[in-house]
Amino acid sequence: MTTDTTTKDTTPGAAAPGETVLDARGVTMRFGGLTAVRGVDLTVGAGEIVGLIGPNGAGKTTFFNCLTGLYVPTEGEVRYKGNVLPPKSFKVTAAGIARTFQNIRLFANMTVLENVLVGRHTRTKEGFWSAVLRGPGFHKAEKASRDRAMELLAFVGLDHKAEHLARNLPYGEQRKLEIARALASEPGLLLLDEPTAGMNPQETRTTEELVFAIRDMGIAVLVIEHDMRFIFNLCDRVAVLVQGEKLIEGDSATVQGDERVVAAYLGEPFENAPGAEEAAEVEAAEAHAEPTTDAAPGKENDR
Template sequence: MTTPATTTRTVLEATGVTMRFGGLTAVRDVDLTVDTGEIVGLIGPNGAGKTTFFNCLTGLYTPAEGTISYRGTRLSRKPHLVTQAGIARTFQNIRLFANMTVLENVLVGRHTRTKEGLWSALLRSPGFRKAERDSEQRAMELLDFTGLATQRDHLARNLPYGEQRKLEIARALASEPGLLLLDEPTAGMNPQETRATQDLVRAIRTQGTAVLVIEHDMRFIFNLCDRVAVLVQGQKLVEGTADTVQADERVIAAYLGTPTDPTTPPGETPATTDDTGATP
């Protein structure tokens, strides 16, 4: 893989991101940065707002408040322009083209990096044919990188579950992102597949792509990430190294189901809540 040029150390900067659905605030005033060469984890109990936050970053949702910038440039609210800018993602529920081959799925991910237009495609111009060859070569490099090269002609639906996850990552990498967002990449995997995914994410970082990952597997997150941010009830509770986060009493309380107040310093008793679980 080709390491992308990096001129700005901060790849992603999200400031004050807030997302509301009617009267429900799903994400509230979240700040997060990801720097070049980093793997950052985003964790929290179910319903904490993690995927909603991802959807805000990638243009699927338009935040009510806040700004999101990639390499110092404020992002568009249109998903295809976010991908074009340099952010790619996978989804919690695998979204492959089931009746297309492994190679064809990865080629779909190349569309933001090809410049040939409709007429060039219809006329099969020399420029189009060269772009097609280059895209296939790049796709094969990614399949080799993810260990799927021998299955290039298999239908995506026929791959084992763990390899479908790899294929989704390969397709995301086909857009040549500077930042890759992974939404629960090890969900449903056995321990061997989880270790292989951990190695793959580290290899992606080594090749020059920063990674932001949501995951419920705490061992996976704490072994992998340089920093970890914790969301609880849509707010960022704490952020730091694995050791810092694991030692924070508020994080322990959140995962044990004890109501927490994100403003409560470590070691202090969390604020009480009303009968609905909402903090007064």
């Protein structure tokens, strides 16, 4: 992975220092009579890396889906830079939030470069007739998009594989490509859903360095991960979800030292544990829930 001054200094979506980028208030998501996420508050500030952890079925990916317009929260609201987000994923992307998924979602039969160019569509201004007529404006915009895509591929270390088919990349490089495609929309906030899942220690370390570099570009990051060493090394703050509710939020030392967090990961009951009796039912409801938009194919099962 490499970074250059041009890429770092030209991130249009970057927030001003001290600005609250994400402000989720009382986010609740119900599937029928079951509650998967209950009254979760979470903020992410400019220049922050915030972690979201919890046992399997805690509602982490459901919460991500509420933030990105795949689900419309039953209650609560999500604000990006002070503005309430629209309940459509493509509009959320246009507003300045990008994400990756638990299960890699690349266009397998397109090249590496073409995959990143797809991510540029929310930032291009050329319309239908410009594309049909292919005038000077179209060619100028096409070149600018290509140049930016190559910058991002260089940033994640994949520029030498720009013409390779995405399906032929090793697993770790496919993860990098998905991040590059997300960055192509020039976000101010990047949501990473288990970015190191299935990686070996060397790949995990490389991903950690990449996330720090993204933060240094001025992009705030919210990350779900089960690798606790990765999370606690990476994040400024960590929030813990247990059965849909936020149990605790704080720095790494505070979260690691909380007995309730240890008990939740070991599967041991603790006093006033949230929604313990509904856990299995909620997991089943999440597995069968349909996204509210057709912008992203398939379904997400929370881990």
